[in-house]
Ligand SMILES: Nc1ncnc2c1ncn2[C@@H]1O[C@H](COP(=O)(O)OP(=O)(O)OP(=O)(O)O)[C@@H](O)[C@H]1O
């Protein structure tokens with residue numbers, strides 16, 4: 239069963255996930271094609287983070303199936319490294335390695351994990367930092383960078399692994415309003431380059447602008463989804479409408 | 487009659503005649519060298535024990551974790567002198583090989599037993615120190631490494647350990663200074679370190695008070711060197727913009 243680009247690059251089917259007795263995902267299904275950008279919105283605790291963490295096997299699932307490029311993510315025999323090469327993830331709190339400079343943060347995984355040649359990696363890493371508009375900050379430590387700058391290093395660090403899919407979990411939620419924009423611009427650049435992106439976000443304007451589809455989750459289910467124009471203008475479900483009216 | 491104040495008289499307090507006598511000076515320097523060697527090797531070995539032990543405590547295998555727990559409890563809750571005797575007298579007498587002359591020979595020298603015993607003693611503390619340092623590394627940082635494809639071992643080696651060492655630095659310094667002071671226990675199994683040679687000298691020359699001062703000054707000096715090295719290390723590890 240080999241994957242071809244006309245099939246969904248990420249395919250989620252009827253996924254259930256519990257933490258102890260609490261069922262957090264209650265039958266989630268979602269298909270994402272290569273190059274698509276989808277946004278997941280929903281109230282706090284509705285399972286958004288849990289869902290995207292399941293996609294790169296940071297969380298396991300109880301039932302259902304998640305495939306990335308045709309490969310079942312929750313197959314016990316899965317090669318985790320192969321999966322993580324394909325799927326990059328950026329966190330709300332950046333989670334940079336504080337004892338490494340920006341450049342080292344970006345270079346480390348390709349060198350240590352992928353065993354790539356250091357000189358080649360360095361060229362690529364510098365180019366990536368430039369791409370996220372951090373030229374000149376190569377030798378700064380995370381503690382010397384602003385939140386927005388750290389988050390862009392984190393994006394570059396993920397990109398250095400050459401992933402096919404990027405997961406973003408509320409990556410602007412911890413930032414000041416001024417720095418939110420610089421991170422969003424970076425993601426927009428990525429999306430424009432054709433990167434497949436799955437984003438959890440509270441930035442509705444941004445979702446409307448870049449998403450191919452917006453999903454609304456509540457209490458572990460997808461209530462409704464659709465292209466941003468119809469989703470934001472003509473939401474059908476009262477829960478969606480209520481959420482949107484609160485947040486917009 | 488000597489009063490306590492006499493002891494502080496400059497001519498006694500600063501009587502370092504030991505260094506003027508060639509024979510005694512040679513013995514003193516040999517003892518100093520032995521203490522330096524024992525301390526250095528014990529520090530290095532105890533650090534290895536600490537790193538490996540702390541890693542094992544985070545392992546998936548329950549058996550391994552329980553074993554390390556026993557090891558730490560044993561060495562923390564018994565006196566180091568008793569541990570040293572246990573190794574030297576209990577295990578040392580079993581571990582013998584037949585020498586060239588056909589007589590049984592100890593497999594491990596006195597110095598070897600002191601090194602093993604003291605390294606395990608300080609290593610057990612280091613396990614605890616590193617473990618709390620490891621626990622202080624944010625779970626989210628470890629998760630970021632996992633998401634980048636690092637294996638558990640790679641995460642430990644490149645992320646957790648370097649951060650844990652920095653967090654553990656001050657507790658580690660205290661323990662290593664204690665370790666250097668504890669090397670004097672090797673006296674009890676006749677390892678010719680500083681205290682041992684000092685005792686030799688004062689029992690021959692009847693200069694206990696002078697030798698006591700020499701000893702104390704020597705240890706002040708040795709500990710000062712260690713503190714300086716630790717300080718340099720801490721400074722080298724300091725991360726701009728991180729913690730304090
Ligand atoms: N490791 C865990 N152990 C137990 N419960 C958990 C764990 N992680 C998440 N949960 C629970 O699962 C539910 C969904 O959490 P999740 O983080 O996915 O929500 P979210 O939609 O991302 O919320 P937010 O918008 O606040 O980030 C919450 O009720 C949370 O308490």
Ligand SMILES: [Mg+2]
Nearest residue numbers: 286287288408
């Ligand atoms: Mg969340």
